[in-house]
Structure formats: structure tokens, C-alpha cells
Amino acid sequence: MRISRTREGKPETALGSCVVRRVSVACVRVVAALVLLSVAIQSTPVHAVEAATSPALPPKAASPPDEPLTRDRRVAAGLVLVPGVAVHGSGHYALGQQKTALALLITEGIGLALLIGGVSTVLASGNSRHLAGPAVAATVFGSGLVLASFGADLYGTLATDGDAVDRLRRPPPRLESEFGYRYVADPHFDYGHFVVESLTLRRGYFRLTPSAWFASDASNVRYRVEGAYRLLGLAPGELGKRAEHLDVVLGGMHHRYLPERFQRSGLELSLDTRFDFSRFGDTLRGSFIDLALGYAVAKVTYDVRGQRVPADTDDLLLARVGLGVALRGRAAAGSEARVYYDHRHDDYAAGFLTPGRVSGVFGKFGADLRWFFTPSLGVLVDAQVGSALVGGFSLLLRDGSSRTPGGSP
Amino acid sequence: MNRRIGRVAWLPLLVALGCTRPAEERTRRDLDVGHAQSAALDVEVASGLAALRALNRSQLALWLSAPSVEVSLVVHEALNLELHVENAMAAVELTDLDVGRSLPLASGQGKTKKSWLLTLTPGSWHFRLAAPNAAENSRFRFALLSDVQEAIDRVQDIYRVINAEPELDFLLGAGDLTDEGEVDQLEEFQRELATLDVPYYTTLGNHELAERPPAYQDWFGRANFQFVHRGVYFTLLDSASATIDPLADDWLDSWLANGRKSVHVVAMHIPPFDPVGTRNAGFASRAEAAALVAKLAEAGVDLTLYGHIHAYYSFQNAGIPAFISGGGGATPEHADEIGRHFMVFELDPASGISSSKVVRVDL
Numbered sequence: 001m002r003i004s005r006t007r008e009g010k011p012e013t014a015l016g017s018c019v020v021r022r023v024s025v026a027c028v029r030v031v032a033a034l035v036l037l038s039v040a041i042q043s044t045p046v047h048a049v050e051a052a053t054s055p056a057l058p059p060k061a062a063s064p065p066d067e068p069l070t071r072d073r074r075v076a077a078g079l080v081l082v083p084g085v086a087v088h089g090s091g092h093y094a095l096g097q098q099k100t101a102l103a104l105l106i107t108e109g110i111g112l113a114l115l116i117g118g119v120s121t122v123l124a125s126g127n128s129r130h131l132a133g134p135a136v137a138a139t140v141f142g143s144g145l146v147l148a149s150f151g152a153d154l155y156g157t158l159a160t161d162g163d164a165v166d167r168l169r170r171p172p173p174r175l176e177s178e179f180g181y182r183y184v185a186d187p188h189f190d191y192g193h194f195v196v197e198s199l200t201l202r203r204g205y206f207r208l209t210p211s212a213w214f215a216s217d218a219s220n221v222r223y224r225v226e227g228a229y230r231l232l233g234l235a236p237g238e239l240g241k242r243a244e245h246l247d248v249v250l251g252g253m254h255h256r257y258l259p260e261r262f263q264r265s266g267l268e269l270s271l272d273t274r275f276d277f278s279r280f281g282d283t284l285r286g287s288f289i290d291l292a293l294g295y296a297v298a299k300v301t302y303d304v305r306g307q308r309v310p311a312d313t314d315d316l317l318l319a320r321v322g323l324g325v326a327l328r329g330r331a332a333a334g335s336e337a338r339v340y341y342d343h344r345h346d347d348y349a350a351g352f353l354t355p356g357r358v359s360g361v362f363g364k365f366g367a368d369l370r371w372f373f374t375p376s377l378g379v380l381v382d383a384q385v386g387s388a389l390v391g392g393f394s395l396l397l398r399d400g401s402s403r404t405p406g407g408s409p
Numbered sequence: 410m411n412r413r414i415g416r417v418a419w420l421p422l423l424v425a426l427g428c429t430r431p432a433e434e435r436t437r438r439d440l441d442v443g444h445a446q447s448a449a450l451d452v453e454v455a456s457g458l459a460a461l462r463a464l465n466r467s468q469l470a471l472w473l474s475a476p477s478v479e480v481s482l483v484v485h486e487a488l489n490l491e492l493h494v495e496n497a498m499a500a501v502e503l504t505d506l507d508v509g510r511s512l513p514l515a516s517g518q519g520k521t522k523k524s525w526l527l528t529l530t531p532g533s534w535h536f537r538l539a540a541p542n543a544a545e546n547s548r549f550r551f552a553l554l555s556d557v558q559e560a561i562d563r564v565q566d567i568y569r570v571i572n573a574e575p576e577l578d579f580l581l582g583a584g585d586l587t588d589e590g591e592v593d594q595l596e597e598f599q600r601e602l603a604t605l606d607v608p609y610y611t612t613l614g615n616h617e618l619a620e621r622p623p624a625y626q627d628w629f630g631r632a633n634f635q636f637v638h639r640g641v642y643f644t645l646l647d648s649a650s651a652t653i654d655p656l657a658d659d660w661l662d663s664w665l666a667n668g669r670k671s672v673h674v675v676a677m678h679i680p681p682f683d684p685v686g687t688r689n690a691g692f693a694s695r696a697e698a699a700a701l702v703a704k705l706a707e708a709g710v711d712l713t714l715y716g717h718i719h720a721y722y723s724f725q726n727a728g729i730p731a732f733i734s735g736g737g738g739a740t741p742e743h744a745d746e747i748g749r750h751f752m753v754f755e756l757d758p759a760s761g762i763s764s765s766k767v768v769r770v771d772l
Contacts, residue, residue, distance in 0.1 A: 126742040129685040129720075129744050136688070187429055188655060188697045257699070257700065260704075262699045300695075302699075303703075314682055314695060316695070345695050348696075350697070353428050353429065353431045354428060355428075356619070357619060359693065360679065360690075360691070361651075361689060387429060
């Protein structure tokens with residue numbers, strides 16, 4: 001498989017095959033499906049990037065729709081529900097956006113295929129040790145695509161201010177910092193209040209993000225560092241039509257539980273991507289899906305009083321799906337709201353519990369909101385529900401020197 | 410209006426909070442197991458180690474969860490009472506602890522059902538149900554069978570092989586006895602047990618949770634409990650929701666303290682760590698899993714036994730020998746070629762595990 005990318009001043013290059021080989025088959029299939037989907041539906045290049053210094057483009061007018069079944073968006077929104085809950089894209093079809101409707105329907109089809117394939121693989125194989133990882137990843141992504149195509153249909157049917165999204169484009173910041181508070185309600189651990197800090201540095205297509213969570217009584221601390229290379233997408237100083245990317249991320253983590261007498265240290269590798277739904281049509285400007293897939297391995301060491309016990313090795317599947325929208329109105333560029341599912345089970349929120357038969361398999365569900373008051377100052381509010389509840393807020397600071405099109409900050 | 414909206418807004422938070430302790434309700438129900446009161450007499454089973462199946466003026470019926478069970482009665486009026494006991498060891502005796510003598514058996518149906526006729530005068534009575542060798546600190550064998558689920562119709566094959574195993578004291582279960590845990594399935598499970606020559610002491614699994622609250626505890630007793638047999642401590646925990654409820658976790662602290670100087674076996678349905686971490690058939694929280702393992706290691710637990718995964722795995726957590734044995738007949742994991750199976754362990758109260766083996770049924 002060859003995936004080409006275009007960057008100003010750089011020739012097309014094949015996506016580093018060595019990277020691709022190291023990720024699971026499921027990941028390659030999902031990424032390929034998304035790329036093929038976009039290529040099939042769009043004739044524009046995968047990434048047409050304009051330099052930050054280039055003059056800003058005027059807001060793109062919505063492509064003329066085909067003859068609509070209705071011009072009433074409320075009726076179209078109703079059609080998003082019936083029959084749209086089963087046939088995604090119904091709202092757009094009713095509004096005459098047939099190309100967008102078809103793209104959403106295909107996305108739903110891919111999602112259903114992944115979902116059914118994943119679940120049936122788990123059931124048919126008796127949750128085989130060899131197939132469970134790819135099958136669960138397919139199930140997560142399949143569910144995400146099905147929900148995304150439905151959500152995008154609803155969004156595009158109701159949203160009328162796509163031009164505002166275009167005006168709020170901005171390049172990725174070179175520097176971004178977070179300082180905040182989180183409360184963790186976990187009935188198994190005494191901690192509750194955490195100070196959260198992180199710093200993101202970008203240089204070219206590289207990103208480095210060290211972060212830490214400190215319990216207020218110092219009984220628990222989690223350090224984490226992420227290094228990422230942007231395979232596709234924008235670097236600081238680059239302004240594109242779409243804020244999407246494909247990153248390869250290498251992470252390291254050390255988590256200490258002093259009272260419980262163990263610590264967990266690990267490494268992880270993942271592919272992290274954001275797909276802008278505006279590729280499917282102008283009505284979807286400002287909506288996106290985040291996908292991440294990877295593998296983590298950790299060493300669990302025990303500090304048992306009076307004896308030395310062997311450490312354990314523990315691994316886990318990383319899979320995350322997020323659906324989000326860019327915020328406009330009074331929000332500055334980079335503001336967005338997102339809901340997501342994160343399959344990881346080794347952080348504070350961990351996996352979701354239910355009182356029924358299926359408990360512990362699922363990861364956590366979460367939502368976050370980034371609201372920038374100015375180009376450089378904002379807040380992050382987030383909440384997660386897993387076997388613990390996590391919620392809080394952070395102050396966000398970033399370099400505000402990057403220009404946005406149209407001259408507005 | 411605003412107040413009403415406020416109440417609605419809190420609802421998801423309350424639901425979410427409830428989901429952090431999905432096992433709380435049934436853990437609290439453990440406290441009700443083994444206690445009952447009637448006009449004629451009050452019954453108290455020590456540590457809740459038996460489920461009360463019937464209590465009236467003429468009969469007290471118990472389903473035992475352990476080889477040795479002590480029962481206290483407060484009799485309010487003179488009674489002729491039939492004490493009917495199921496899931497008992499073949500050699501079980503009833504001892505009147507107040508006078509220190511065994512009472513004659515009235516009838517024995519099969520090897521695990523026994524009855525005694527008691528003439529009780531008003532006052533307090535204390536009895537012990539136990540095999541004569543229950544207090545001997547000597548080597549013994551037990552078997553482990555879990556995850557029968559929908560294969561209950563074929564379980565007799567397994568019971569025949571278990572019955573053929575020499576000198577088994579009992580069968581231990583790590584949950585998923587039935588497909589859904591509904592009453593008719595629990596009845597069927599009990600009917601099928603009639604041919605088994607040894608008692609089956611179990612906790613529940615996630616497949617017993619279709620009904621809420623689960624009927625399991627009414628039938629087979631506590632989900633979290635500890636018993637001692639021939640000097641070895643057995644602790645069974647309810648991990649059917651991929652977590653241990655904090656209340657049970659508190660009980661575990663004292664149970665671990667009890668067994669600290671003895672050989673100690675801990676069993677539960679869902680293992681803290683799935684040996685195949687990417688599958689995540691373990692606890693929902695890897696942190697909770699590690700905290701539990703650290704606690705077990707510090708208490709010197711000698712053996713951990715699990716079900717849930719329909720295969721056989723042998724591994725270690727923090728150096729503690731661990732076995733997953735989900736060979737009761739539920740849909741097998743395809744990479745595992747062992748199929749239906751059970752395990753047999755020989756324990757020495759002085760030194761721990763003497764031997765373990767996997768017994769395959771479909772050879």
C-alpha cells in the first residue's frame with residue numbers, strides 16, 4: 001500500500017513502510033478504508049496545504065445542492081432520525097446534498113462491516129488470544145464510524161455556519177501548556193484531588209509532550225511523555241483547509257501507587273489521526289472524527305513488605321474514537337467540543353463497569369471542551385466515566401503568534 | 410422549572426456513580442445469607458456458609474458452601490425438626506457442640522444429601538456439620554471446574570470423570586455455572602449435581618447476573634466467603650463484574666490476615682489480569698488488579714484460581730501461581746486445544762501445592 005502526501009517543497013514520499021508494518025493489520029485496514037473513502041469521494045489531493053504566509057482564501061461557498069426533497073431543515077432533521085437512524089445520510093439526501101449523503105452512507109457501511117466483523121470474530125473464536133486484539137479494535141472503530149456518520153448527518157443538516165469555521169482556521173501552536181485540576185472518584189483508592197500539568201512543544205513535524213498528574217497528598221503520581229511525528233497534516237506555521245493529521249506516537253509512562261505498593265511503567269506506540277468530515281461536503285465543515293490505534297506494554301512491580309516478588313508484564317490494546325465539532329461564535333480559533341470512547345484500562349478512569357453480564361471489557365467514555373477566549377488563552381473542561389469518574393478543568397496557554405486567515409485573531 | 414432541570418442533570422451523574430460499584434448490591438446481600446427468623450426458631454449460620462432453603466416448624470433445609478459449617482438455633486417453643494442438608498461431604502456428621510457428641514443420621518440420599526431428626530426444647534442450640542477429618546491438618550485433594558454455562562446438558566460427562574478421580578474432598582467452582590443465572594437454570598444446575606459424589610463450593614460468575622438481584626445467592630449462598638479445610642484457607646471472591654466491591658475488599662483484608670500463616674487459596678471468576686492483555690478479559694481497572702495482586706502477595710497467598718476465559722492458562726502474578734480453568738463446556742477459546750477439562754490439586758497444609766494436573770474430558 002502506498003499513501004502519498006504533498007508538502008510544500010517536498011516530493012511525494014511513500015508512507016514509511018517500516019512504520020506501517022509495525023502496526024496491526026486492523027489499523028492498516030481502517031486507515032486504508034478512510035483514505036480510499038476520501039479518494040473515492042473527493043478529487044482533491046489528500047492534503048493541499050497553503051503556507052501560513054499565503055493570502056487567506058475567502059470562505060468557500062457551499063456547493064450547489066441537487067434538487068432537494070425539502071428545504072426545511074427541521075424536516076430534514078426528522079429524516080435524520082427516521083429513516084436516518086438506519087440509513088445514514090438521509091438528512092443530507094433530503095437537502096439535496098447527495099454526494100455527502102452517499103459518503104455518510106458508505107461510512108456507515110464500513111462501520112457496520114467492521115462492527116459485525118469484530119463482534120462475530122470474538123464470538124466465533126471464543127475470544128481467541130490471537131484474534132481478540134484486532135477484533136476489538138475493529139469493533140471500536142466500527143462503532144465509532146457508525147455513530148460518526150449518524151452524528152455528522154445530524155450536524156450537517158442543522159449547522160448553517162460553516163463559513164464561520166473557515167474563518168477560525170489556525171496553524172498548530174508551537175508551544176502549548178496546560179495547568180489544571182482533576183477530581184478522581186474511585187471507590188478502590190483514597191486519592192481524589194490531582195494537579196495536572198503538561199507542556200507541548202512542536203518543531204516542524206515533531207511534537208514532544210511531557211505531562212504529569214500529582215495527587216494532592218503525593219500518594220499517587222503519574223508521569224507521561226509523548227513524542228510524535230506528523231506523517232500527514234500541518235506543522236506550526238502551516239495553514240490548511242482542514243485541521244486533520246496522521247501522527248505516529250511513541251509514549252512512555254510511569255505511574256506510582258505508594259499506599260497500594262505497586263508501580264506501573266510502560267511504553268506504547270500508536271497511530272493517531274483526525275479526519276475532517278468537510279471532505280464529505282461543505283455542510284460538514286467543523287466536524288471531525290479522531291481515531292487512534294496502538295499497543296502498550298508495561299511492567300508492574302510490587303513493593304511488598306518483607307519480601308521480593310517478581311514483577312509482572314502487562315499489555316493492552318489502545319483504541320480511541322472521538323467525535324467532535326469546532327466551536328465558533330465568541331470562541332477563538334482552536335475551540336472544540338468532543339465526545340469520545342477510549343479503550344485503555346490503565347489510567348485513572350480505566351474501563352467501564354456495568355451491573356450486567358458484560359463488564360470490564362469496555363474502556364471509558366468521555367467528553368471534553370476546549371474554549372479559547374483569545375488566540376493564546378483558553379480552558380479545557382473534561383469528564384470521563386469508567387470504573388472511576390474523572391472530571392476537572394485546566395487553563396490552556398499557547399503561542400498566539402500564528403495568524404488566522406482573514407486577519408482576525 | 411430550573412430546580413426540575415437541575416434534578417434531571419444530576420441523574421446521569423448518579424447513574425455513573427452507580428456504575429463504579431456494580432457489585433455493591435449483591436455484596437451487601439451476602440450479609441443476609443444464612444440468617445433467618447421465624448415464630449418457632451431463629452437460625453444463624455456462622456459466616457453465612459450455608460444458604461437457607463427452607464425454614465418452618467418441621468424443617469430446616471440448608472445448602473452448604475463449605476465443608477465445615479456451624480449452625481446456631483434459638484428455639485422459641487418445643488420442636489421436632491428435620492435438618493435437611495445438601496451439598497455436604499459424604500462423611501459429614503452433625504455434632505451437638507453443647508454436649509460434644511454426634512447425632513445419628515436419619516437418612517442419606519446420594520452422597521451429598523443428609524437429614525437428621527432433632528428434638529429441640531426452647532433455648533439456644535449449637536451444631537457443627539463437618540466430616541470427621543475436617544480439622545486434621547493433612548494432605549488432601551480437590552478439583553476445580555468453572556464455566557459450564559450453556560453446556561449444562563453435557564455436564565454429566567464431566568461429573569463422571571470427576572467421580573472417578575480418587576480421594577477428592579470437594580469440587581471448587583470459579584463461577585458461570587449457568588448461562589443466565591435464572592431460577593430455572595439454577596434448578597437445572599442443582600438437578601444435574603445430584604450425580605456428583607462430592608460437594609461443589611462455588612462463587613458466581615458474570616453469567617449468573619442476568620437477573621437483578623441475582624437469584625444465585627438464594628440458591629447457593631454467598632458470593633464472597635472464606636472457609637478452612639484441613640488447615641488450608643479457601644477464600645472465594647465475587648469478581649463477576651470485573652471488580653471486587655470495596656466492601657468485599659474490606660472483608661478480604663481480614664480473611665487474608667486469617668490465612669497469613671497457613672496455606673491459602675484464593676478463587677474468583679474474572680482474573681485481575683488477563684494473561685493476554687490486549688483481550689482484556691480481566692478487571693476493568695489495571696490499577697485495581699495490581700492493587701489486589703499486591704495485597705495477595707503481601708499476605709502470602711499460595712494459589713489463585715480463576716475462570717471466565719474458556720481455556721486453560723498457567724501463569725504467575727507477583728510470583729503467586731495462577732490458573733485459569735474455564736473448561737466446563739462453554740464455547741471454548743479456539744486457540745486452546747484442551748477443550749472441556751477440570752483441574753485437580755493436591756495440597757499439603759504444611760507446604761502448599763503438592764501437585765496439580767489438568768484432566769481433559771473429551772479425549
